[in-house]
Amino acid sequence: MSLGSWLLALDWGIRLAALWWIPSRTSPAAARSWLLLVGFVPLLGLPLYLLFGHPWLSRERVRRQRLASQVIREEQAPLQALRWTPQGQDADTEMVPLLETLGDFMATHGNAVELLDDYAGSLRRLLDDIDGARERVHLLYYLMFDDTVGEAVTDALCRAAARGVTCRLLLDAVGAKRGLRRYRKRLRAAGVEVHDMLPGGLRWRRSGRMDLRNHRKIAVIDNSAAYVGSQNLADPEFVPGHPNRELVARVQGPVVAHLEAVFASDWYIETGDRLDVFPTSPLQHADSAVQLLPSGPAYPFANARDTVCALAHLARRKLVLVTPYFVPDDATLSALRIAALSGVDVQLILSASNNQRWTAWAQESYYRELLDAGVKIALYRPHFLHAKHLSVDDEMALIGSINLDIRSFALNAEIGLLCYDREVVARMREIEADYLADAEQVTTERWETRPAWRRSREGLARLADSFM
Known part of the structure; x- marks a missing residue:
């Protein structure tokens, strides 16, 4: 032959x-x-x-996640006084058991939630809390750059370690490559424990598919405060030409221990070392009910996707979704379409600028279908809107690291905080209104005037949605 x-x-x-x-x-x-x-x-x-082609993790990582979930559930069992149980028959009665089944954490009362919409202000609060730490500082981030923010965080950790504070830093091996390269030796010399997550190279067989990433952003300081949201440890213009706008929640109360449990789980998965996690008492001056949702390929279900879809189906009056990357799977697209067709006011807020060109083309391919169903689409212009959150009616708000794309739903380890608090939702509505004041609504008439070559480009990009 x-x-x-x-x-x-x-x-x-x-x-x-x-x-x-x-x-x-x-x-x-x-x-x-x-x-x-x-x-x-x-x-x-x-x-x-x-x-x-397949989002596989090593068997050891899956085993460790399963064990961590078991420990989290067992440790919560004696702490039923912290549990928050919704009253009546509102949507939260369906969300609370769903999130506990998916992500292991019960809803708790006695929390305080402060939404931080200012990039520099959020960073200052974090650095001040690190400087005030007495026992431990645990940071888990996807991205840390070798810039002024990376320097400031490194200096704060070194100062804390010099005071005798136990400091641990977990960084994604790819997203934080520059920060790890520049700061790892200095931090370790100062006594800070540093580990990279999902390492590649010769170690990739012991972690998983090479493009799986830990995309979480979590900071825990003592038992007093924690941070969760979309902001990384980098200057707002770490992508030139795309200054970021973010949203972060600073929380206090029992949920601080839950965020530390997520850190401890990831620490155990990466190192094999188990950390102690101590419960945090409810606050006397605040009573927000919140629930944590970790997600990722180590869990048996698509936690983030299922939660977003459930919230969309439970919306009765208003649903607002904010994301920098919108490449939904069929279930999410269907949930948004059904909500709009049912009479819910569905508002999708995206960034007019985008640092992922192929993703931007793919997300444009969904606009016509959504517009036809009655979904409103707004493009925010002043900054690259990197915030990730949604609100449902006047009752619930979800904030964290979860993008509305297939990568966040299936490939990345993510974190979300669901708040069952009307005051938090009202504050988020103010932030959403601020976005909309500087955004342009996409109309069907305008969208249909785009040239044919753009439609072809969108269709080709959408064919590759599962690669993103």
Whole structure:
């Protein structure tokens, strides 16, 4: 047989094997994208699928996550006095058991939630809390840059360690590559424990698929305060031309211990070392009910996606969603469409500028379908809107690191905080109104005037949604 015949046989052998293999191991949407790639370029598509086609984690990581979930549930069992149970038949009666089943944490009362909308102000509060720490500082972040913010955080951790404070820093191996390269030795020399998460290189087989990332942003200071939201440890313009606008929640009360439990889980998954987590008492001066939602490929369900869809289905009057990246799966798209068609005022707020060009093209392909269903789409212009949050009626607000895209739903470890508090929702409504004041609403008439080449570009980008 000639070389050409062998190559032809190999080419078709790969296509047929992919047709049999891929649909049984990935979702239908992802299988569609991968089969298209393998069908067009088999010799390229096959190795790419083997590397990135299935969101697998090592068995040891899955085992450690399962054990961490078990410990979290067992440790909460004696603390029923902290549990918050909704009264009546509102939407929160459905969300509380769902989140506890998905993410292990019960809802608690006696919390304080402060929404921080100012980038520099949020950073100052964090640095002040680190400087005031007496026992421990635990930081878990996706991104830390070698810039003025990275320097400020490093200096604050070194000062805390010099006072005898136990300081631990967990950073994503890819997102925080620059910060790890510049600050790791200095921090360790000062007594700060530093570890990278989901490392690549020769260690990737012990972690998981190479593009799986820990996208969480969490800071815990003593038992007194914690931070969760969208802001990384970097200057607002760490992507040139895209100054970020963020939203962070500074919390106090029992939820602080829950955020520390998430840190301790990730620390255990990365190092094998178990940390003690101590309960935090309810506050006397505040009584917000909140519930934590960790998500990621180590969990048996798509925690983030299922929560977003449930909130959309439970909305009765108003649903506002804010995200920098909007590449939804079929379930999320359907939930938003059904909510709008049911008469809910659904407002999607996106950033007019975007640092991920392919993602921006893909998300534009969804606009017409959403507009036809009655979903409002606003494009915020002054900054790159990197905040990630949503609000439901006047009752619930979700804030954290979760984007409304397939990567956040299936590939990244994420964190969300669901607040069952009308005052928190009212404050979030003020922030949403501020976005809308500087945003342009997309109309069907305007959208239909875009040139044909843009529509083709959007369609091609959408075909690759499962690669994002």
